[in-house]
Amino acid sequence: MKSVYIETTIPSFYHETREEAMFSAMRQWTREWWMEERQSYHCFTSDAVIHEIESGHHPEKMSKLGLLENVALLDITWEIEEIVEVYISNYLMPKDELGDALHLAIASYHKIDFLLTWNCKHLANANKRDHIRRINERLKLFTPELVTPLELTGV
Numbered sequence: 001m002k003s004v005y006i007e008t009t010i011p012s013f014y015h016e017t018r019e020e021a022m023f024s025a026m027r028q029w030t031r032e033w034w035m036e037e038r039q040s041y042h043c044f045t046s047d048a049v050i051h052e053i054e055s056g057h058h059p060e061k062m063s064k065l066g067l068l069e070n071v072a073l074l075d076i077t078w079e080i081e082e083i084v085e086v087y088i089s090n091y092l093m094p095k096d097e098l099g100d101a102l103h104l105a106i107a108s109y110h111k112i113d114f115l116l117t118w119n120c121k122h123l124a125n126a127n128k129r130d131h132i133r134r135i136n137e138r139l140k141l142f143t144p145e146l147v148t149p150l151e152l153t154g155v
Contacts, residue, residue, distance in 0.1 A: 033149035
């Protein structure tokens with residue numbers, strides 16, 4: 001069974017309240033993956049995701065946290081903190097040590113098959129894949145597939 005790291009945008013879009021067509025579709029695809037496909041994977045998240053949800057001011061905060069209640073947490077080690085520094089210093093990810101670089105470092109370090117996200121600017125972005133792979137190869141790290149729920153559904 002393959003593994004999935006669930007990044008912050010997944011519980012956020014599961015509980016998305018905006019009704020515009022794009023947001024509605026993303027909510028639907030997220031819920032479809034969660035209800036119909038999730039059981040086909042070993043699912044993981046991290047304290048970084050929990051912290052991001054807890055620290056924000058947004059609707060459905062407790063529901064978002066509840067969605068992750070039974071999802072296993074991956075450790076954040078000092079090695080991961082060093083990986084984050086390399087990502088940031090190589091302009092791979094923005095200079096937020098608790099954001100996208102940390103999620104990618106966790107999934108890479110723990111050799112997770114898929115990093116599931118709706119962040120298509122910094123993570124699930126085809127224009128960044130080669131740069132991510134090059135940096136991870138240099139660090140001798142596994143590179144997870146950076147995907148959206150739509151890519152992991154039977155649609």
